[in-house]
Amino acid sequence: MSTTPRPEPADALGAPADRPRPPRMRADARRNREQILRAARAVFADQGPDAPLDEIARRAGVGIATLYRRFPERADLIRAVAIDVFTALVEAAREATDAGRDPLDALRRFMHAALDLKIGSVMPTLVGRVTIDEILEAVRQDAADPVEELLRRAHEAGLIRPDIVFGDITMMIVRLSRPLPGGGIPEDEALAHRQLDVYVDGLRPAGSAGPGTRLPGPALDAAAFKRFRGRVMGGGSG
Structure with missing residues (x-):
């Protein structure tokens, strides 16, 4: 079986390695992002993609303003x-x-x-x-x-x-x-x-x-x- 070259790896934010990367996030911002994504994964699994964003913020342990700073639109959060x-x-x-x-x-x-x-x-x-x-x-x-x-x-x-x-x-x-x-x-x-x-x-x-x-x-x-x-x-x- 022939092997094909692996694609360039993506960085932690999902950006391909050959594209310009966004500025590195502070540790607390990165932690908040990870908590929001983990909470959103669980809430979407339970309630679907139209679940209240307040519930996602609550489960993530962050304020709703923090969630909106990271993901201004619901579509941004779903894609992430x-x-x-x-x-x-x-x-x-x-x-x-x-x-x-x-x-x-x-x-x-x-x-x-x-x-x-x-x-x-x-x-x-x-x-x-x-x-x-x-x-x-x-x-x-x-x-x-x-x-x-x-x-x-x-x-x-x-x-x-x-x-x-x-x-x-x-x-x-x-x-x-x-x-x-x-x-x-x-x-x-x-x-x-x-x-x-x-x-x-x-x-x-x-x-x-x-x-x-x-x-x-x-x-x-x-x-x-x-x-x-x-x-x-x-x-x-x-």
């Missing part, structure tokens, strides 16, 4: 949350790929990290507000690529059943990171991580129902997943 989540997802995928550990264990660690980011709760709420092309332009990397590499390594090592494809990894993360109906269940996150471990163990060759038995339904490889993601979020159809 999407880029922040996707940047963290890319970092988790790169860490797992570069660690040189057992590829199935690396895949497991990445999936748990993605679960903690609540990717399946946050990103669906932002559909129609930000496109995948906007996110990728800012982040300049795609978590799908290192995850596909991890999957290839696991296949080559014989650690997972041969009919497991890219979509079986990503779509399960999306499903498990959505909250249980009713909300407010304290054990929800812990249950999701437990169920993820059960699922990953089921990816092993011994998890096959029997010789020659293949999984039913559509099989989304990485290219098909990217097209699917583009249809859902807008853009990214290539």
Whole structure:
């Protein structure tokens, strides 16, 4: 499998390394920004992108004026949350790929990290507000690529059943990171991580129902997943 050069990394604000960077923020300003983005991620997951900004400021422990200084428009905050989540997802995928550990264990660690980011709760709420092309332009990397590499390594090592494809990894993360109906269940996150471990163990060759038995339904490889993601979020159809 040929390797392609990695894109230039983005800085902490999502600006590509080959573009002029904005002035470095003071430590307190950077901390406020991170708290706002973390709070917004949780509130958007719970209440959607039209949630009250006052609630986001309250959870972040900052005044509403501070929030507006950082993000003058709601659209600015929504875009920043999407880029922040996707940047963290890319970092988790790169860490797992570069660690040189057992590829199935690396895949497991990445999936748990993605679960903690609540990717399946946050990103669906932002559909129609930000496109995948906007996110990728800012982040300049795609978590799908290192995850596909991890999957290839696991296949080559014989650690997972041969009919497991890219979509079986990503779509399960999306499903498990959505909250249980009713909300407010304290054990929800812990249950999701437990169920993820059960699922990953089921990816092993011994998890096959029997010789020659293949999984039913559509099989989304990485290219098909990217097209699917583009249809859902807008853009990214290539």
